[in-house]
Amino acid sequence: MTKGRGAGGESAPEFVQLLTPDGERIDKVTGADGVEYTVDFTDDEYRGLYRDLVVVRKLDAEATALQRQGELGIWASLLGQEAAQVGSGRALRQQDMAFPTYREHGVLYCRGIDPIMPLSLFRGVDHGAWDPNQFRFNMYTIVIGAQTLHATGYAMGITKDGKVGNDDGEAVIAYFGDGASAQGDVNEAFIWASVFNAPIVFFCQNNQYAISEPIEKQTRVPLYQRASGFGFPGVRVDGNDVLASYAVTRAALDHARHGQGPTLIEAYTYRMGAHTTTDDPTRYRMAGEVESWQARDPIARVRAFIAKQQIAGDDFFTEVDELARRESLALRERVLAMPDPDPLTIFEHVYPHGSPLIDSQRQGFAEYMDSFEGSSH
Amino acid sequence: MADVISYREAVAEGIAREMRRDSTVVCLGEDIGAAEGVFKTTVGLFKEFGPQRIWDTPISEQAIVGAAMGAAMTGMRPVAEIMFSDFLACCWDYLANEIPKARYMTGGQVTVPLVIRTANGGGLGFGAQHSQAVENWALTVPGLKIAAPSTPADVIGLMASAIRSDDPVVFFEHKALLAGSGARPPDDHVVELGKATVAREGTDITVVGLASTVPVALKAAEQLAGEAISVEVIDLRCLVPLDMRTVLSSVERTSHLLVVEENPYQGGWGGTVVSVVADEGFEMLDAPIKRVAGACVPLPFADALEAEVIPTVDKVTEAVRRLSAY
Ligand SMILES: Cc1ncc(C[n+]2csc(CCOP(=O)(O)OP(=O)(O)O)c2C)c(N)n1
Secondary structure: OOOOOOOOOOOOOOOOOOOOOOOOOOOOOOOOOOOEEEOOOOOHHHHHHHHHHHHHHHHHHHHHHHOOOOOOOOOOOOOOOOOHHHHHHHOOOOOOOEOOOOOHHHHHHHHOOOOOOHHHHHHOOOOOOOOOHHHOOOOOOOOHHHHHHHHHHHHHHHHHHOOOOOOOOOOEEEEEHHHHHHOOOHHHHHHHHHHHHOOOOEEEEEEOOOEEEEEOOOOOHHHHHHHHHHHHOOEEEEEOHHHHHHHHHHHHHHHHOOOOOEEEEEEEEOOOOOOOOOOOOHHHOHHHHHHHHOOOHHHHHHHHHHHHHHOOOOHHHHHHHHHHHHHHHHHHHHHOOOOOOOHHHHOOOOOOOOOHHHHHHHHHHHHHHOOOOOOOO | OOOOOEHHHHHHHHHHHHHHHOOOOEEEOOOOOOOOOOOOOOOHHHHHHHHHHEEEEEOOHHHHHHHHHHHHHHOOOOEEEEEEHHHHHHHHHHHHHHHHHHHHHHOOOOOOOEEEEEEOOOOOOOOOOOOOOHHHHOOOOOOOOEEEEOOHHHHHHHHHHHHOOOOOOEEEEEHHHHHHOEOOOOOOOOOOOOEEEEEEOOOOOEEEOOOOHHHHHHHHHHHHOOOOOOEEOOOOOOEOOOHHHHHHHHHHHHOOEEEEEEEOOOOHHHHHHHHHHHHHHHHHOOOOEEEEEOOOOOOOOOHHHHHHHHOOOOHHHHHHHHHHHO
């Protein structure tokens, strides 16, 4: 069993794992919640997951590079968390609704949203222009924890709409971090989801850090165990294992869509990079710790598995790398070509039909802008 | 080096000075310890005072401020950090209902001498939920004092007063000022709460600013001096207590008033300042009172657009020119 965070060697409680860091497939495993987990993928599907993981990592690296070059205001990298995001993201059915934090670029990708959208947000061109209803992926939420309550209310809403309770029912997933688990909002969301039996999956990516603060500063018990106190099942999954992340999320979503209530999933993973591009993690964590997680890389193990099982050969890996390279290049070019927003847009969407004060400010501003026309500016 | 200090360093220095002289002062907040604050405003504190007095907390603004209130009831002087002032909204019950009412509702028997420090304001392109100037939120609640320094010396001087105060003080550190620097004040430097200062003397028009808008007003004054308009700039430094005497005595000489504030025009603190002048100083005025304030919209993420929403030097010079035409 995989050891816990850090050099201390304190062992982590067991988690659901279907693919070891060496790429060995575990056929089925029973989680702490008593459920038996397995996956039954075709070769094509295995290749698809690998492709997603590689592309998502590459696009993320491109975004980090763009920020470093001054082209984005800030970027919260998902490096290290690809499997948790692609696994859970691919487990979502089309009708399911996701509520992300600011780091769920991999889930966004799985939802079919143009990956340029979060970059236009962090470039300040717009505030995230995807349509949450169309893609069933809410806007990024940055005030920690708030989305868990939005998701709970949404889940209560679809229940009242009669969209829950059968094979084709809808389910909701709320993403949040280990740090967020300390917020009152998150605990209130647990209580509400529980007493209203809301069709929701709470998906906590325990990446071991909340900015600089390690998980020990947030909790004394493994996070998934908190669920039992709120009255619903909790399960810990190897968040660096895309197969297990998929299996556990799929089961929890099905549980929810059948009207059987919430589940807490703790995806045990690691934030390989900085919290955001403004952060320097060398101030608060040891290089050795990062290295020990490097050995549990979420992509290397899928590649090893595919190679060992001869699901694909070297051509395939080269092809995927090439695809990722092309997509990231295209992303870069499109980001650099994005036009600056029209200044007058600042007055839009505050209210659907304006307001007297805003209208007059808008008019004053337009006149002020006009005064520069033809001047030396 | 010794005689210059940055605004950012001044925050840590101001806290450290008080922690050295009073062992009841403790700090709590997110990432303030080993990481020394996401804005580097608590550098050196963890090293000097250790985990007994510098508490890294879980992410829970309610707990940070609620527990600070409880700790204050035991006689401690907690200095609680809310990372971004926008998140004061996450612990509003404690700010609006609990902390400012404790003394009142116990008939003066319980005081909660605490400071809530927070990084406030825009100018760094952090978007709608991380850039707001929210000093006006606190202004709506009687019982809270409000400090918002514009210079490193005032950071240190006001921090001393805030921590020593038996009243709860909300202490706004402006993000756009953190990188700036100024004279390092002497060891025993204290600035009384509720005393405005004349940041630049002038005779034609009074411009009142707070925190970030003080340097904006000073730059505008410099430009306008070239146009033979003499601007007096007043730095309020605190909103509660509000030093209207300094403002009124300036307006008495200039007969013109412009208020420059970063929070939105709608509900901004300038409304309180100008209403007092309208009430008590109407006869002194030769022109309407004007306010340059934030637009009544959320802050956009793009730097270029953000500048359109909040006060700029250009907006101030233009407003002053119009007023001085009266
Ligand atoms: C209410 C609130 N408090 C503080 C912050 C500042 N902040 C941004 S991210 C973060 C850490 C979040 O950690 P975690 O929930 O573990 O998620 P991660 O960033 O590791 O994915 C903090 C404290 C915030 N955005 N919102």
